[in-house]
Amino acid sequence: MTSGEDFLGVTGTFSVHVPWWAEVEPVVGQLRQTLGVPVRVLRLLSVEGGEGGRDGHVTYHVEALERPGHELSAGEPSPDVGELNGYEALRAPWARADGLRELLDWSARTLAAAGRPVTGPVEQRRTWNLAGLFRLPTARGPVWLKSTPHFAADEAAVIAAFARIDPGLVPRVLGSADRRILMEHIPGADCWNASPETIAAGVRRFVAAQAALASRPDERPRGLPDRRTPVLAERVRELLDGPVACELTAQEVAVAGELAGRWTALDECGLPDTVVHGDFHPGNWRSDGGTPVILDFADAHWGHPVLDSLRLHDFLPEAVRATAARAWVDAWQAHVPGSDPARALAVAEPLAPLANAVRYQEFLDGIEPSERIYHSGDPASAIRDAVRCAMPPDPDLAPERR
Secondary structure: OEEOOEEOOEOOOOOOOOOEOOOOHHHHHHHHHHHOOOEEEEEEEEEEOOEOOEOOEEEEEEEEOOOOOOOOEOOOOOOOHHHHHOOOOOOOHHHOHHHHHHHHHHHHHHHHHOOOOEOOOOEEEEEEOOEEEEEEOEOOOOEEEEEOOOOOOOHHHHHHHHHHHOHHHOOOEEEEEOOEEEEEOOOOEEOOOOOHHHHHHHHHHHHHHHHHHHOOHHHOOOOOOEEOHHHHHHHHHHHHOOHHHHHOOHHHHHHHHHOOHHHHHHHOOOOOOEEEOOOOOHHHEEEOOOOOEEOOOOOOEEEOOHHHHHHHHHHOOHHHHHHHHHHHHHHHHHHOOOOOHHHHHHHHOOHHHHHHHHHHHHHHHHOOHHHHHHOOOHHHHHHHHHHHHOOOOOHHHOOOOO
16 A cells, blocks of 8 residues: 555455455445545556456555555565556556546546536546546536546547437536546446347447448547458457467467458448447446446447447347347348348357457557456457357357348
8 A cells, every 4th residue: 555655554355245356446445444544446466366357365556545544564575665656658547646646636627617516535436457437426416437548449539429329329428538538427227137128229229320320431430440350350360370379279270260251251241330339248238227328438449330249149148139139130131221130140250259359469468467467368268269159150140031
């Protein structure tokens, strides 16, 4: 634990009820109760045990906003204070005490200028290499602050593009600047357990907006990454020719390489390139019973929309998958007559994990070493998923064509 330039010591160990390393709200709460001062988690330092971003014994770098009333243990061995506060080129701004302070000061100024001054303590909800997420109380309801890394899409620009098509589809933005955004709270709950009707309605509404954006190239958000099929095909080739291949068997590399021809076959299905969400699982949807609002566009890019349908499929309960696929196929057939979205689903089933592998490698290349444990092995794992998907396609992804 530090306070400014001073190392205060270490505290712990204690248990929290949430297993995910990035979900630091209970950590902040426990430390505030134990030390009697407000604190912020800056970043993860190490993990013993656990995997997949959860469980195990986790050590964080924590910044105390005030000095505790009692001395803390020096630690055995004592941490290297210079390493804690030293320069790291890939460290996220919210993972540094000065960067986090500047971010929260900017938020307070921006909300005050918008007539929504912050009325109480800021709640730190999540911090890791992909985002810092904070809840700011105001007299007219909470506001969410999100800060993202240099390799994330410009969420404010992407949300603005969708809002011009369908304002209710996305959160209302109250302020934004470089890699940071303030958003109105969305009532309701995440859609992990949403009904088939809600899932289908969300798919239809999002496809309608994507189809509209595809027909308006001038509406393409600024700086949106290009991940059209030729670009992804080349990125996959580079990945298979690089160090990741050492984590795979020769057969896995060969089978993944043989999938290259599918990118052309996918283009032949006749669907247009558009703004792709990139992480279209139901945890990034929010609903209070109506059609969902879509959140978290950090992985957005310009590319083939089938990747969103397949991402959704991976996270849905088995009983809902066919409904979602049918809604997606029907929606695209209605917006692009003559296209073959059903075939696109079948062709792209093993390609979607390859696209994920490319994105996971971007994470690893863009984050500081201590945080790579979150994504270590993910590119190779995704490539293995692609190899498995090269077997007969999932029947839920091949609904009867009409």
